[in-house]
Amino acid sequence: MWIYFKLAWRNLFRNKRRSFIAGTAIGLGLAALIFTDALIIGMNENMIQSATASFLGEGQIHRKGFRQTQSVEATINGLDDVVADLKKEPIVRHFTLRVMNLGMISSAANFSAVELVGIQPETEAAVSQVDEAIIRGSFFSGPNDHDIVIGSKLADLLEVGLGDRVVVTVSEARTGDLSQEMFRVSGITRFNIREMDAGMAFIRLIKAQQIFGIPDNVHEIAIQFTGSQYGGDESLPFWEKYSQNGNEALGWTKICSELKAALDLSDFSTLLIGAVLFGVVALGIVNTLFMSLYERMFEFGVLRAVGTRPFGVAKLILCEAGALAVLSILLGNSIGFIVTAAVGKMGIDYSGIEWAGVTFRRLIYPVMEMRQFVIYPSWTFLLTIIVGIYPAVYAAKLSPATAIRKSL
C-alpha cells in the first residue's frame, strides 16, 4: 500500500504546474468557504449585538403574559427576591430594571403615540446602549426628575430640541385614570432602528413608576451575561430558575425570534454556498484526475500488465486524489487564513444596511474559528476521495491491452 502513496505523491509533482493550478482552484473553493463561514459568524454576532446590545439585553424577565398584553398591571412577581437572586448569579454581569407604558407625547407643534420607558440610568448604561445612542444633550446627567430622552425621529416630528417642553399622557394602572406630566427634553437618541427612533422616550424609573401608578414595581429586567454564549443558549438552567412564581425569563433567541430565524437562515446559506462551491470543486477534481489518467494511460497499462490488480490501480488513483486534496488543503487553509485574518483586521463596512429588521451599526469582522480549518478541510478531503472513485473505477475497468494501445 505504501508504494501507492509514494507513487501518488511523486506523480503530484510530476506536472507541477497542473497540480498547482488544480490545487489552487480547489484551495480557493475551500478558502472561500472558510471566509464565508467566518463572515457569517461576524455578521451574526454583529446582528445579535445590534439587536441585544442596543436595548433588549441578552435576556429578560417579565411577568408571564406581559409581552403579549403589555398590561401595566402585569409587573414582575416577588421583585425583591428576584433582584437579590440575580445579584448572586455568577453568569450575570449587569441587569437593569424597567417599566414601560404606551402613551401620548405632545409638543406645541404636534403629538404622537409613544412607548414611554422608565429606566435606571446607571445600570441601563451598563446593559444597553441608550446612553451611547445620544446624539444631542446628555443621558440623565443632572438630578432633574423631569428630564426626558427621546428618539431623533420623534424629536423631528414634535419639532422640539434640547430644553423644550413636552407633555406625556399615560393611563394609570388599575384605575385607568389618565395621568399627565410635563418633561423637558434633555437628550436625543439615534439607534438607526426606526421603531426606537420614532417611537420611544425614556424617563427615570421612579418617575415612571409614579405616573404609571405602580410604585416599587417593574415590568422588565434586562440582563447582560458575562459571556455572549449564554443569551443564545436555550437550555441554560437560568431560564428555568427565573421562570417561577408567575414570571418568565427568556433569552434573545426567544425575545427576537425573527432574528433567530434570520440566523438559522444564514446557517442554511453557509450550507448552500458550501454545496455550490464543493460542486465546482468536485468537477475540478474529476477533470484533473482524468487528465492525468489519460496522459499516463500507457503507464497504467504497464502497471496492469506486470500484475497490478484492477483494485490496485483504483487505489493508486484514490491516493492521487488524496495527495491532490492534501496539497489543496494546504493552499486553501493558507489562503483562507490570510484573507480572513486580513479582512478581520480591516472589517467590512455594512453600516446602514438593514437585514431581518436589524440595521448593522458597525463594521463586520469575520470571526475565525479552529473548526473552520478542520471541518471544511475534512470535507474537502472526503469529497476529493469520493469524487476520485469515479476515475478510480474507470481505471480499474480499463483493459490493459486497450490502455497500452491507446497511448502508442
Added chain:
Amino acid sequence: MVTSEYDTIIETKAISKTYSENGVPVHALTHVDLTIRRGEFTAIVGPSGSGKTTLLNVISGLDTPTSGEVWLSGELLSAMSGRRLSDFRRDHIGFIFQAYNLIPVLSVEENIDYIMLLQGVPKTERHRRVADILKQVGLAGYENRRPPKLSGGQQQRVAVARAMVSKPSLILADEPTANLDSKTGAGLLDMMRELNRQTGMTFIFSTHDELVIRKARRLVTLQDGTIVHDEARS
C-alpha cells in the same frame, strides 16, 4: 530432457480476435494454433498489422480472444477472474514493451522492486535480487537513477531486469528493440539469449529487425492474422 505435459508452456487453440473499427470488423487473428515449449527463444515476425501485438496480448491475458482457448502452464486463461489473472501475470509472466516500460517517478531499484512488492517478497531478499539482476544486465550501480536519466538501451535493460526479477516462466517482449539502434538492439538480444540459456526462462518477442531475427531459435511468421511460416533454427 524429461517430457511431460509441463514441457508445453503455451498452447493456443484456434484463437481468433476480431476488433470492430467504426462498425467494420477487423480480423486481427484468425484460428491461430501455436504451441510453445519451455525454454524456447522465439521470434514472432510479420508485416505491420499482421497481428503480432494482438497475439502476444492474448497469450498473456492482457486481451481476451474472440474465440478459441489460451492455455498457459496448464491453466485456461479465460476461466480466470481479473484479479486472478493479474496475480497470474505477476507470478508467471515478465513483460518488456517497446518503450516507456518504466514508471518515471520511481528509481531503477523501485521499478524493479515493484513486482516483488506486489508478491510480498521481504525487503532484504528484494534488495539482494535487485543487486543480482542489475549485475546480470550490466547496470550495477544504477539503482537510484530515475528512468528519464537513462539512455534508451539502458532503459530496456532495466525493463528486462524488471521482467526477470520475479523469476517468471515466460517473458513476452513486444518489439523490445524498436526504439533502439540496431547495434544496441542486437546487444540487448544477445543479453536476453544469454539469460535464456542460463535460466531456462521462455522468451517470446516480436520484431521487425533483421539483426534481431537472426538471434531467434524459432521463427513464427504472421500474415493477416494467420501463421504462414514456423521454422526452428539452430
